[in-house]
Amino acid sequence: MTAELEPPVGAVTLDALQQEGIAAVLDRHLALVEGVSGPGEADIDVLDYRITAHPTGANVVLALDAPSLLAAEQAAASVLDELVGESEVLTGWSVAHPEVRITEDEFNQRLAAAGEVRPDDELEAAVEEALEHTAETPRTMDVEQWRTRLTELSAQLRAFDVDTFAGPGEPAERARLAAGALVHAVRVVTDEVFFDELALAINNATVADAVGLLVLEELPPCYDNRYDSLFARSFLLASAAVAARLTEPGWTPPRSVAEALALRLIVNEARVVLEAAELVGWDASGPVFAAFADQAFGDNAHEELYEIDLPRPEDADDETTVQVGKVEAELRSRGLAFDQWFDPRDEDRAGLHPYLG
Template identity: 35%
Template sequence: MTYVVTVDACIPEDTPEMDPLQRAGAVALIEDGFDSVKAVEGPDGVEVDLLDTIVAVHPGGAVLKVVVDAPALEFAEDAVHALVDELLERTELLADWTIERCEVELHQDLARQSLDAAEGPDAPPDDPAARKARHSENPTPKAAADQNPAATVRLRMLALAAEPRHSFPPSLFAEPPAENDEGHADGAAVPSESAQLAAGAMLYTTDILVEELFEDLQVLTQEDTTVAECEGPLWHLERLPDRYALQYDARFARRFLVTVIAMNTRITDGTFQRPRCVAEELALRFLLHQATMTLELHNLLDDAVSAALDTFTDKAYDHTSHEWLYDPPASTSAPLETTLTPFSSWFTPSPEPSHPIADKPSM
């Protein structure tokens, strides 16, 4: 069965964060290490096949996505942990790094197949009526907790917004009252709790966005095709600008996913200031969309929360040129090719200095 293992590897404590050149070197070292391995021996001598890897390095370490074929979840997790541990140990420049997390993530379709195929004394009855009767006789704490999932999600979002280190303080989502000609406040600010909920939704959906983009990558890889020609379902990549759909292949999807992981890392560790390139502008657009959809799914998206997300959007971008990829402005007389960032430069950092979002006044 195929498992996705997420590994967080961190540089030693009390050491300076890596600069861009060091991060590029770390990527090369880790990828070279993975390239030299086709399979790894798990517990009890069980062989686990290495299918694919994605490496995203940030100033404080790296996030690794390792896809393996293993007979059971525990074998996949233990084998990948042992592999990454050995890879770091035998690479002199990475020997002091530590593994902070090593979790198995099962593809949704495979998880469903696994549940459908489940057998044993604890498996639920095949007959729906019998399952319902069994469930009524033996309610579980989880079932009780799931009676109000929206409230649980809301509390989680608010808790994330209250954490001190991330780059999305609720103040970025709260529109201060505007002043009229007489110097008095005109209109109301976004309510504090709505701003907190919007900020928390952005943080809550960072992992969701990564996982769904990873599934998009898997679809393109398996079909060996582009977004324009893909027959399988895609979560996000089909929402990229249509004009380049024939160029969105698995290689592009992998690079875009790494960009999203790196951006999310800066968001959660407090170092994000604003998008650095067109790819990150699009990634932030996806994150805003994901947050909006998640809030709507749980009936948490009201007018005040929508206003909070709009306020953040106005502050987050120096310009809206990435929107021209979808709908070029009619007012410009320049040829379209000269007004758009070339596709080949989407991942190139902007040479223009950018100020933090917090320093930009709302529009």
């Protein structure tokens, strides 16, 4: 059985990192499914599965041991509907185009063809071949589709003129693509922070301990043992604030360290999008966004955090602890200490979200 999982209507296309994240979520849930009740309380086993994420959703292929094709169809729909309904990450997603991709006779033929292997491996071999033959080719956007999409999104960036991205000798089209990529990156980073927050909450972990995160690993590593789910929720609000100002007339630079770091992640993702879409290479996008950064950030004090090396408290001896204290004091004097990241630099708390206060 195969089916398409589709995001909510109007959702942006998934980039490479989002596709990896969605595939990881689906894999985590499907790995826990061993079987499902079919018609007449028949037990239907889920033998194996394949997940292929693509820019417009994900294709899922299920190998089921069912008494009939109808029972298999119902079981597959039940499994996928329940998966979508229970996952917060997949809120608004839907199951579409469920269909049989291999009949019972075809499967039996492949099972018989597997007779060359040991009897205990016959079923596994047949399932493996069936899954390989039923996997669909992912639907992808070509270069021109990406060009059109990013050009359309560039109109949403109202805080800056497109000329902001047009450094000396830079073509106007590249500037528009950079502006559109920045808007697209806002959506990507927002989704990725949601995913990372959920992963940290489920595992009661920090970034230092977690694996498979999408974006929070790109924050300064000196504090990675402090980035937990509570931090992720606060960071999401800070990133939302600075992102929203990108779509408003006029521009207010990042008001806090967290906002500056969020904008940095958005810029990096925009460059990833341009490179992945084969529109602007990584090296070529550097000068384009350097021109933007000169006007957007106000200062680059947050960049210093990436050069700081702080050992974990449990790994530090007395001498190291003293040195860490000196580094922390220096950071605090410049408003860069971890517990200052969400404080407004101008000390004006008007407009600050209560959650961050």
